Amino acid sequence: MTAVFDDKDLLELFGDDFENFTGTPPTDEHYYSPCRIDTESLNKYAVVVIYALVFLLSLLGNSLVMLVIYSRVGRSVTDVYLLNLAMADLLFALTLPIWATSKAKGWIFGTPLCKVVSLLKEVNFYSGILLLACISVDRYLAIVHATRTLTQKRHWVKFICTGIWALSLVLALPIFIFREAYHPPYSSPVCYEDLGANTTKWRMVMRVLPQTFGFLLPLLVMLFCYGLTLRTLFAAHMGQKHRAMRVIFAVVLVFLLCWLPYNLVLVADTLMRARVIAETCERRNDIGRALDATEILGFLHSCLNPLIYVFIGQKFRHGLLKIMAIHGLISKEYLVKDGRPSFVGSSSGNTSTTL
Structure with a gap:
């Protein structure tokens, strides 16, 4: 979900400062208003440093998450969802060096890689919110309705996750189809959507449909499920299980804090273009x-x-320390001192999470 400009926006935005343009050239004969852009923007080298740090932290952190979850004998439904969430973040992290390089030097990698990394970015976003929506439904069924019908049949979660990846690919497919490398005159090459004729119409379709099915609807599902789940937990005075749910609520909150601002700005941009x-x-x-x-x-x-898992997830922290002790990175005495969590989470048995 990337910020783009209409074909006719080029001269409207940049006027004589065409060399600063990072989009696609104009293709029509419409009137261009003398709208000049404020060329002050984020320092590209600072952005490169941020991307590099995020890449290293994500590569290390999500690899450890996958290792800890894989090391468990009995993985819960929530574990499987969080495992897929870590996989999505890890795949996206692998593209960050490419995005960082493009910030510094422009898009020098050609059209095939432009399509692939753009696809991974979109899939990461959509799979993330869809997986979190599935976790919210799982928690809602286990807590509000106290049902184990779905959560006991753990093989279903594999099909659900497969469906989430497939839906994410479908929602991201327009970006994959229309993205291509382009080298505008007097500017660095860019990775951009080439929508051809009816640019505004296609851009509206590419924004409204994915945002509706890939963001708004999953967000409404999460708000509904977690609203009723919280009400049930507080009404039942299940204090310990409140603590066990902190990890999931923190994951959802961080996702919204990170991605909601971008999507709100995209909505504003779409409304302006319409x-x-x-x-x-x-x-x-x-x-x-x-x-x-x-x-x-x-x-x-x-x-x-x-x-989040390290600082809030007691079981995840214990599992990580256990792996480190097995490989001699810490003493077993320290592992015993850390102690095993007092609650054992199971998506099918109670309201705890396994992190």
Whole structure:
């Protein structure tokens, strides 16, 4: 979900500063208003450093998450969802060096890689929120309805996760189809959507449909399920199980804090392009800067979940220390001192999580 400009936006935005353009050239003969862009933007080298740090943290953290979950004998439904979430973040993290290089030197990798890394970015976002929505439904059924019908049949979760990956690919497919490397005159090469004719129409379709089915609907599902789940937990005064749910709530909250701002700015940009809200040069500049900043926040999300598990997830921390003790990285005495968590989570048995 990347910030893009209409074909006719080029001269409207940049006027004589065409060399600063990072989009696609104009293809029509419409009138171009003398709208000049504020060329002050985020320092590209600072962005490169941020991407590099996120890459290293995400690579290490999500690899450890997958290792800890794989090492467990009996993985719960929630474990499987979180495992897939770590896989999505790890796959996206592998593309960050490419995005960082493109920030510094422009897109020098050609069209095939442009399509692939753009696809991975979209799939990471959609699979993330869909997996979190499935976790919310699982917790809702286990706590509010106290049912084990779905959660006892653990083989179903494999099909659900497969369906999530398939749906994420479908939602990301338009980006894969239309993205290509392009080298505009007097500017660095870019990875951009080539929508051909009816640019505004296609861009609306590419934004509205994925945002509806890949963001808004899963968000509503999470709000509904967690709202009723919290009400049930507090009504039953299940204090210990409240603590066991902290990890899941923290994961959802961090996801929303990272990705909701970007999507809200995208909505504002879409409304402006659809002429629902007034379109001015100042507003274009503000939205452009906001998209750049909030996209970085979204990228940052890929390294945060492992930190949540370490600082909040008692069982995850114990599992990680156990692996370290087995490989002689820490003493077994320290592992015993850390102690085993007092509650054992199971998605099919109670309201605890396994992290």
